[in-house]
Amino acid sequence: MIIRKANVRAGGAEPQTWRYYSDDGGLTQFGAYVETLQPGGGSSERHWHEQEDEFLLVLAGQVTVIEESGTSVLEPGDAACWPAGVANAHRVVNRSDAPCTYVIVGTRVTHDVCHYPDTGRVLHTEGEQWRIEKTDGTVLKSGRCKSPPGRD
Amino acid sequence: MIIRKANVRAGGAEPQTWRYYSDDGGLTQFGAYVETLQPGGGSSERHWHEQEDEFLLVLAGQVTVIEESGTSVLEPGDAACWPAGVANAHRVVNRSDAPCTYVIVGTRVTHDVCHYPDTGRVLHTEGEQWRIEKTDGTVLKSGRCKSPPGRD
Numbered sequence: 661m662i663i664r665k666a667n668v669r670a671g672g673a674e675p676q677t678w679r680y681y682s683d684d685g686g687l688t689q690f691g692a693y694v695e696t697l698q699p700g701g702g703s704s705e706r707h708w709h710e711q712e713d714e715f716l717l718v719l720a721g722q723v724t725v726i727e728e729s730g731t732s733v734l735e736p737g738d739a740a741c742w743p744a745g746v747a748n749a750h751r752v753v754n755r756s757d758a759p760c761t762y763v764i765v766g767t768r769v770t771h772d773v774c775h776y777p778d779t780g781r782v783l784h785t786e787g788e789q790w791r792i793e794k795t796d797g798t799v800l801k802s803g804r805c806k807s808p809p810g811r812d
Numbered sequence: 813m814i815i816r817k818a819n820v821r822a823g824g825a826e827p828q829t830w831r832y833y834s835d836d837g838g839l840t841q842f843g844a845y846v847e848t849l850q851p852g853g854g855s856s857e858r859h860w861h862e863q864e865d866e867f868l869l870v871l872a873g874q875v876t877v878i879e880e881s882g883t884s885v886l887e888p889g890d891a892a893c894w895p896a897g898v899a900n901a902h903r904v905v906n907r908s909d910a911p912c913t914y915v916i917v918g919t920r921v922t923h924d925v926c927h928y929p930d931t932g933r934v935l936h937t938e939g940e941q942w943r944i945e946k947t948d949g950t951v952l953k954s955g956r957c958k959s960p961p962g963r964d
Contacts, residue, residue, distance in 0.1 A: 661900070662877065665889030682867055685893020689865040689919040690842050694889075713841040715834055717915055719871065725814065737817030737846075741837020748813070763869055765917055767841040 661685050668694075675701025675754070690768055694719065696761045702753035707783075710773040714742040714766045716752065721760030724753045734762075749777050813837050820846075827853025827906070842920055846871065848913045854905035859935075862925040866894040866918045868904065873912030876905045886914075901929050 668679045675698035682692040695703070706726060716725070716739060723734045727750045734740065742750055744767070754760045774783040781800065782793045791802035820831045827850035834844040847855070858878060868877070868891060875886045879902045886892065894902055896919070906912045926935040933952065934945045943954035 661893050661895075662879075662884045662886065663891040663893060665887070665891075668891070681869065681891045682865075682893060685867070685891065686895045686898075687865045687867060687893050689896065690867070690917065692867045692869070692891075692917055694869070713834075713839045715837070715839060715842070715844045715917075717833065717844070717846070727814075732814045734814065735817070739815040739817075739820070739833045739837070739844075741813050741815060741834060741839050743813075743838045744841065746838075763915060765842065765844055765867075 674698050676703065688768060690765055692763060692765045694761060694763050696759055697723075697752070697754035698759050699754055699757050703751050705776050706749040706751045706778050707774050707776050708742065708747055708749045709744055709766075710775075711744050711769045712767040712772055713744050714740075714764070716740045716765075717763050719761045719763060721754070721758050722756040723760045723762055724755045726751050726753065747775070749775065826850050828855065840920060842917055844915060844917045846913060846915050848911055849875075849904070849906035850911050851906055851909050855903050857928050858901040858903045858930050859926050859928045860894065860899055860901045861896055861918075862927075863896050863921045864919040864924055865896050866892075866916070868892045868917075869915050871913045871915060873906070873910050874908040875912045875914055876907045878903050878905065899927070901927065 663681050663684050668681055668684055670677060670679050672678045677696050679694040718734045718736050718738050720736055725732045725734055725740050728748050742748060770787050772785045780795050782795060784791050788805050790805055792800045794800060815833050815836050820833055820836050822829060822831050824830045829848050831846040870886045870888050870890050872888055877884050877886055877892050880900050894900060922939050924937045932947050934947060936943050940957050942957055944952045946952060
């Protein structure tokens with residue numbers, strides 16, 4: 661199925677917007693979105709997944725990636741890989757003065773644990789249910805996933 | 813883990829070359845490669861997977877996608893999605909007079925059946941073993957996969 665750039669469903673709000681290619685195309689095993697960050701924008705706080713591989717490839721602009729080992733500025737054609745289960749918490753920010761765009765791919769799993777070390781939170785996803793715990797196991801919040809689980 | 817464009821492992825031979833981003837980055841749940849086709853080049857014959865989602869996003873040039881429903885010319889930002897189990901056999905060719913480049917993502921599964929309707933062949937992958945059959949079940953060829961299964 662062909663997905664035209666001009667027609668792909670868009671979401672989010674500036675400074676962070678997405679184009680939901682894989683959803684429009686009916687993929688379920690992984691998500692593949694194109695995300696644009698305006699200057700000063702950033703993705704969610706630093707995190708790592710126990711069960712999901714993640715891949716980022718820069719398409720345009722300069723993307724600053726913050727990982728456990730430090731900060732890197734990525735240019736078009738540079739990429740980042742975050743294998744499932746590797747405790748390399750990461751986030752993406754735009755510290756340049758122009759928009760940046762990248763494709764981000766993540767495996768879809770029904771059960772995952774996502775760690776946010778900067779705030780000491782842990783997100784458990786179990787089928788349609790999710791809950792956020794502190795690292796001591798106290799439940800802070802819980803709910804039911806929208807479809808697809810864990811996204812949007 | 814950061815993968816720099818200048819350092820990513822390259823393979824294939826013109827007119828069809830790849831950059832193996834996801835392998836360099838240690839991902840195992842899906843493959844994410846950047847492929848370049850020179851004018852006149854093409855990917856493997858038309859096929860569809862029973863078990864693997866596939867995603868293609870054009871990065872540069874004009875990419876001609878041949879599917880069951882016909883032929884489409886994709887420009888940068890256009891994409892194609894091929895969900896697992898949908899009998900939409902496809903291939904990619906470069907009919908332009910300049911190179912074209914796209915990122916291609918495919919789920920890694922240990923067991924798959926891949927159909928090549930134009931030649932009446934069916935590729936069965938079962939763990940480390942593979943075999944190619946005719947549609948009547950006659951085995952044409954069999955062997956052991958290199959790592960990772962089914963790729964490279």
